Amino acid sequence: MSLSRKRRRELNKLRSQAENLLDEQREILGHAGVLAQEGVRQAKHLGNEYVVPRVNEAIDGVRPTIDRGVSAARRAGDQARLFVAPILATALASTVRGLERIDNQDAARQVRAFGVQQGLLQPAKKKFGIGRVLAIGAGVAAAVAVGYTLWQAFRTDDELWVAPDES
Numbered sequence: 001m002s003l004s005r006k007r008r009r010e011l012n013k014l015r016s017q018a019e020n021l022l023d024e025q026r027e028i029l030g031h032a033g034v035l036a037q038e039g040v041r042q043a044k045h046l047g048n049e050y051v052v053p054r055v056n057e058a059i060d061g062v063r064p065t066i067d068r069g070v071s072a073a074r075r076a077g078d079q080a081r082l083f084v085a086p087i088l089a090t091a092l093a094s095t096v097r098g099l100e101r102i103d104n105q106d107a108a109r110q111v112r113a114f115g116v117q118q119g120l121l122q123p124a125k126k127k128f129g130i131g132r133v134l135a136i137g138a139g140v141a142a143a144v145a146v147g148y149t150l151w152q153a154f155r156t157d158d159e160l161w162v163a164p165d166e167s
Contacts, residue, residue, distance in 0.1 A: 089120040092115040092120055092121055093121060099111060
């Protein structure tokens with residue numbers, strides 16, 4: 001397709017005008033970016049000078065009220081814990097007894113461990129088994145045997161230990 005000279009000139013003129021407009025828009029956007037950066041910087045300065053001190057004053061004014069509310073909530077929690085803890089301990093103990101009664105030792109052990117971990121139940125007391133009694137008895141017998149052997153070795157009527165008279 002061949003264009004006439006007049007059309008080509010008009011298109012070239014339009015193209016140059018479009019390029020000029022694009023260059024002007026780039027320049028305007030560059031100035032707008034600089035302006036936005038300066039606005040952010042000024043907003044930061046204003047915030048530091050005016051907003052931050054007022055917010056800090058407001059926080060300092062509200063802090064005692066918040067602290068009172070927090071301590072009141074803690075006291076209420078402690079009182080509720082003091083009231084509820086015995087009830088929970090009783091419930092856990094009866095659950096453990098019920099599970100032991102129906103021979104579900106695994107579940108009873110888990111419920112007891114949970115209660116001990118939470119501080120609601122005392123750990124199960126260890127029982128003296130026959131093995132422990134036999135071990136204690138064997139230890140006592142060994143101590144008596146060592147004592148008797150030492151007594152026999154260091155007797156004063158033994159001839160090896162009695163020094164001869166040098167008269």
